[in-house]
Amino acid sequence: SLTTGGTQTKVNAGRARAIGFETNAAYSVSVWMLSLGYNYLDAKNESTNEPLRLSPQHQLTASVAQQLGPVVVELRDTYWSEFHDRDPITSALVALPSWNTVDLEFRTLGLTDWEFKGGVLNVFDRPRELTIGYPEPQRRVFASALKYF
Numbered sequence: 001s002l003t004t005g006g007t008q009t010k011v012n013a014g015r016a017r018a019i020g021f022e023t024n025a026a027y028s029v030s031v032w033m034l035s036l037g038y039n040y041l042d043a044k045n046e047s048t049n050e051p052l053r054l055s056p057q058h059q060l061t062a063s064v065a066q067q068l069g070p071v072v073v074e075l076r077d078t079y080w081s082e083f084h085d086r087d088p089i090t091s092a093l094v095a096l097p098s099w100n101t102v103d104l105e106f107r108t109l110g111l112t113d114w115e116f117k118g119g120v121l122n123v124f125d126r127p128r129e130l131t132i133g134y135p136e137p138q139r140r141v142f143a144s145a146l147k148y149f
Contacts, residue, residue, distance in 0.1 A: 014045055014046070014047040014048075015045075015046040015047060016043065016044065016045050016046060016052055017043070017044055017046055018041060018042070018043040018044075018052070018055070019041075019042045019043075020039065020040050020041035020042060020043075021039075021040055022037070022038070022039045022040075023037065023038050024036070024037040024038075025037075031066055031067040031068070032064065032065070032066055033064070033065045033066075033067075034063070034064050035061075035062070035063050035065075036060075036061070036062050036063075037059075037060070037061040037062075038058075038059070038060050038061075039058070039059040040057065040058060041055060041056065041057055041059075042057065043055040043057075050084075050093050051082070051084045051093070052084075053084055053085055053086055053093075054083060054084070054085060054130065054131070055083070055084075056080045056081065056082060056083050057081065057082035057083075058079075058080070058081045058082055059078065059079070059080050060078070060079045061076060061077070061078045061079075062076070062077050063075065063076035063077070067109070070108050070109050070110060070111055071106055071107070071108055071109070072106065072107050072108075072109060073104075073105075073106050074103075074104070074105045074106070074107075075102070075103075075104055076102070076103045076104075076105070077100060077101070077102050077103075078100060078101050078103070079098065079099075079100040080098060080099055080100070080128075081098035082095070082098070083095070083096040083098075083129075083130075084096065085131055085132040086132070087132060088132070088133075094132055096129045096130075096132065097129055097135075099126060099127070099128045099129070100126070101121065101122040101123075101124075101126060101128070102122070102123045102124055103119060103120065103121045103122065103123065104119050104120050104123055105117065105118070105119030105120075106118055106119055113147055113148040113149070114145065114146065114147055114148075115145070115146040115148070116143075116144070116145050116146075117142075117143070117144045117146075118141075118142060118143035118144070119141075119142060120139065120140070120141050121138075121139065121140040121141075121142065122137070122138050122139045122140065123139070125137040125138070125139040
């Protein structure tokens, strides 16, 4: 709502619902594992019957992993579609473009009580518009070491 002096105040009111499902299939042969997954989410504002802001309706993930001794290397492609956001000027609900990312990760298996993980998320640094008007490349490099007691 708009108050005097041009200050905008957000009000959290209304009802929402989310209905969805997730399905995955995987196939292993020797040191290779192939997987395919699909998520569907129908999230709506019950007051206006509009899609919820920034809630993707579809996610499709395909991955291939190979075990190289005690290390698993995984290449994963994830596709997201049907996002919406509100235009800050008109308040109209706007569909954001679909996007996909390719991720490369590694993790260790069975190294006593240590586990190492690392990789590059969004290898090709493709822009993702997560909020209207802000497409940003979002490559991330990460590494972690865990010790189990």
